[in-house]
Amino acid sequence: MPTYTLSVNGKRVSVDAPADMPLLWVLRDLLGITGPKYGCGVGACRACTSHLNGAEIQPCVVPISDCANKQVTTIEGLAAGGTLHPVQQAWLEEDVPQCGYCQPGQIMAAAALLKRTSRPSDAEIDAIQNVCRCGTYCRIRSAIKKAATS
Ligand code: FES
């Protein structure tokens, strides 16, 4: 079985895994990083959303072989030291989550959006495709706007 070395939340790790094992399985089952959630496994629900080299990905559809020598960031690695990311802080202030299951993915998608566009429009926020069965979309929009001005 091949060995892959990558950086996960700033730490260099090596994993033995089949080339086609999805990154989500590597994170959750091999590394014990459970912030990225499993929802659909086919890139649709976006509960697993994380970042690869700073860009949004859905790790359920990214094979580990595409991650060698790259930087993966999950919700566990979003805060810088003891300081929450502005999106996380806004999420707290707007009291966004209900059940919470989709929220790591929502926050990672929002952080990626603000990296691409510092003042996103309503249309750009609404283009986020992460599914929330609890219907927290209005508060997500408010929190993203708050984070954009912080
Ligand atoms: S579990 Fe990855 S997009 Fe649904």
Ligand code: FES
């Ligand atoms: S907060 Fe429950 S699915 Fe989004």
